Amino acid sequence: MTTSRSRTENPRLHALPHYQALLDGTDWASLETPSGPGTGEALPTALARILDPDPVTGSAAATDALRKVTHQNTIYEATVPVALYVAAILHHPAIAAGHFSHDADNPPHRPTLVKLLEWLSATAYDADDECVAHGERHCGENFLGDYEEMRAFRDLRPAIFSAVHSLLGHDNAEVRHAAFVAAIPLAEHPVLTAHRAELVGHARRLLATSTDRYNRDRVLDAMKAWGHDTSDLQNADDIAARERYVRLNAERDSWWATDGTGGYSEDPPF
Template structure:
């Protein structure tokens, strides 16, 4: 992984855009993720979702943000707590950052590309999506380091991040190795979203998902402690978490 400070310093943020224009303010948001003040880092976490990945969109600035987020995962300060509400994942900020990586990865999967193509927006025609796809092996290596973490929340978030990243052609061979963890850890999670992710992934990989229980009532999809963006109102339970094309 590139050094996070080098990513901050060497990225020309003024030439990149996020949801609200020029990304000149992105470095301040990213540095604040490790702030000693829980309120400050909680707000920063909200901004990387609401500004740098607004409504599940991949922006130009989302790509270096992903590199920075992945690079700071080993920092002991990511073990700190963040403010929680009914839309938050349980766990520390490391858990939340892994969940953010999972979210951006989910927007450049083969399934996301197929959906985008139906609407006339193949990912190959959208440079930020192309760039995000190119760094998937780096993001995967960063997340993989935590799939056996002693903290269950971190472990689940890491596996959840790895799943969409393994659509990368270079990583397809890793699916068989990760499948037992997907079944054993995600498949038994207290969060139905993780159980659904396990079922979807195992089915897509032609692995055994029998005996796993997901959430099959579409009217209950949003009674969770994850963000509203994770809801699948009336959608096919095997279709994934995210909204359809954001661009």
Template structure:
């Protein structure tokens, strides 16, 4: 059973078992083997046991497979459940990542990168996204609702990393916990978690994080991405362009 209590993240299932038990072939992805991207289960396995360079590439490819152009697909929620399991596995602890060529940025570690994926996906199913989507004729999809349904499951893992020894992991966890707290079942945790996230973001070297910390409700990722465009250069695709 996947835990839903913040104190039980240590009991999360083994990621290898979750990968093996999921029928990935039946789940839609945004980018897959037909486009030259490895299959989702292979990417998840690489994130757990690959060499750092392979893990960095797998992290980028996983984002393309299950969240390309901010689109939520059938494989997104199952992949996030495995991501949560990866975040609790010793195999992802303190694994630094090298920079990828032709990428604007690469997370400093596997766990920081996985948390950024959680932040991005769950931020794209928050209330602000729903309101904006309906305004333009795009209601919530079944796949988006599936992601919403697992927010209480993701929470204990993200919550536990707010006190990680790695400052980058703490910042990534602080950003990821904000959209999760919209779930009504997590209401008892909102005040304490938001205050903890604010403290972490206030100490971040990134001015965008510090700007978020100064906002009353810790602005969700949707608004954060619109207000603060990347300041470093790079390309999303490999050359030739």
């Protein structure tokens, strides 16, 4: 976390800048990344490669570029323009075309679109209301005021949501689910609360069809936070997972309650 001033101007609410304008107009070399202050010079080239017309090359480029700004759930200076860029290219033809068909001559690969949505989702969860509350408990009430990068990302949630929202009806289920899970933390922004009723419908459809543990946990948590009874939406695996999480949390709390020793010879059960 840093307190230095962001070098990317916020776009108008709900509007995303053109991806090329972001590449050309951002002072990338001055931005902080996990490697330290002023280490973002490689980002524009890495981000541009995501739009390679070959889907395998684009997918590998996405992994490489996003790795450069991802470390320990931290929002960096460079995170904000990268998030805007990722949102701005979600509907680019190079991302949308040819990424979901497989044939004998081309082995299956993870669609770049899904990777981008999952990164936006993870980043949004790293800046969600729960993270802010946790930061305020441990760092003081001015946590968000001091954490300018997180605050800047949170201000941009409506613009990012606008790009993610249109993918909720995508033909590919993996994309639909990734888009919905990304939409959940983005929709915490006050101007997006009106979308909750619509998102509940998507939540029910995901829970009726998906077996992905991570997605189901995120959606069930969201439904509960929105005040919905989820008892009729959970299956046996959901209940077993919840019981396991409760047990692990209790063991963790017990470990910390004994000053981090508790007679254990191993690491705490995180």
